Amino acid sequence: MIDATPLRCLTPSGWTTARLRTDATGRVRRLDPTRDATARFALPGIPNTHSHAFQRAMAGLAEHQENVEDSFWTWRELMYRFAGKLDPDSLRDIATQLYAEMLEAGYTHVCEFHYLHHQPDGTPYADRAAMSRALIEAAEQAGIRMTLLPVLYMSGGFDGRALEPRQRRFGHALDDYLALLATLRRLQNDALRVGVALHSLRAVPQEVMPALLEALAGHDFPIHIHIAEQIAEVEQCIAARGARPVRWLLDNAPVDARWTLVHATHLSDGEISGIAASAACVSLCPTTEANLGDGLFPLRAFLDAGGRFSIGSDSHVSVSPVEELRWLEYGQRLATQRRNIASSARTPGVGQSLLRHTWQGGAQAAGLALGRLEEGAFADLIVLDPDAPALAGARDGEVPERFVFAGNRPLVSETFVGGRRVVAEGRHHQRETIARRYAKTLRRLLAD
Structure with missing residues (x-):
């Protein structure tokens, strides 16, 4: 659950380490500051x-x-x-x-x-x-x-x-x-x-x-x-x-x-x-x-x-x-x-x-309030892979640059939409089921 996850979040006012608390609508209810050294980097979706x-x-x-x-x-x-x-x-x-x-x-x-x-x-x-x-x-x-x-x-x-x-x-x-x-x-x-x-x-x-x-x-x-x-x-x-x-x-x-x-x-x-x-x-x-x-x-x-x-x-x-x-x-x-x-x-x-x-x-x-990790905003965010070599030793100010420019290995570890985790360890939670259905449909379309 996102509420239990310590994150190093990029907010509108800068970087902060916090646990995001969400409400029943999938919005950020509050950011509880923490000093947890294991916090992973998180960016708005x-x-x-x-x-x-x-x-x-x-x-x-x-x-x-x-x-x-x-x-x-x-x-x-x-x-x-x-x-x-x-x-x-x-x-x-x-x-x-x-x-x-x-x-x-x-x-x-x-x-x-x-x-x-x-x-x-x-x-x-x-x-x-x-x-x-x-x-x-x-x-x-x-x-x-x-x-x-x-x-x-x-x-x-x-x-x-x-x-x-x-x-x-x-x-x-x-x-x-x-x-x-x-x-x-x-x-x-x-x-x-x-x-x-x-x-x-x-x-x-x-x-x-x-x-x-x-x-x-x-x-x-x-x-x-x-x-x-x-x-x-x-x-x-x-x-x-x-x-x-x-x-x-x-x-x-x-x-x-x-x-x-x-x-x-x-x-x-x-x-x-x-x-x-x-x-x-x-x-x-x-x-x-x-x-x-x-x-x-x-x-x-x-x-x-x-x-x-x-x-x-x-x-x-x-x-x-x-x-x-x-x-x-x-x-x-x-x-x-x-x-x-x-x-x-x-x-x-x-x-x-x-x-x-x-x-x-x-x-x-x-036409929606997106792209902000703050109270009242949708809890839509990505958590970066802490073990990715591209992020080794990264400081706060370097994370966006490394995310965009440091190689081709995907750096997204988890994705949350409305506080619900839909991607874990880089994989969508229904990846195999969705992919099988897609492959069957595409083979049919291309055979026609």
């Missing part, structure tokens, strides 16, 4: 702010050349083919495997950007929330906290073209989409938050945006949107709407701290300062952005403008917050030929700086 769970089962399947100019757009063809095979049962099995892996890696919360709503031909299931419920069930079984983000997807391009046959299972009329939101909102609890996602500017017609935002007025939905991920998208938006995507959004929507802009890779200087001024968060997914060849986010300029960011594993070619953070920093180093890009005068340690942004931005993107 990490929010994963962008996930397409079904794509975990595609990892490694798109790594052979089909076109000398392979890009996101050719990868998307495989994604469409694979998505067309899924039903609620297979989605649940894939998502449960993914969420167990996330917990083992140190993620304790996931923002699930969900657009597989209907049957493959676009016909709604008898229960129109069937695919959403599959994801909720997966999160419950794995024990991860979730912000479910049902996606509004209406058109196949900036020109308003109808959805292709392969896209029809993604689509909703606005009224049907709002009805789905209402259904899912009734399922909310401490472990489940429901938000809103616009797939992209190309998938939500310009004339629909005002009606959608009016329908959301007065609600506290977190709002997520893919934006400026590829150069082609930027060029198409300029041609169709006379402005770059982020510029258009800032000028035509009440973008504020409720909003999370996913990727936002290709930005002008004015867009960088505009996002920062709006208080919106950006969700960065470095391993997926690298895998798809999308480009590098202008991190240093964004931080200098006061911008907020979080991380997501998106297509799940990697399920590791360490790898996301490491490659966020390393990409900047390669581009600038400098080191320690994400550091600041206030937080010179790069690992700690990256983690603090991730915790703060993740809480904002999730």
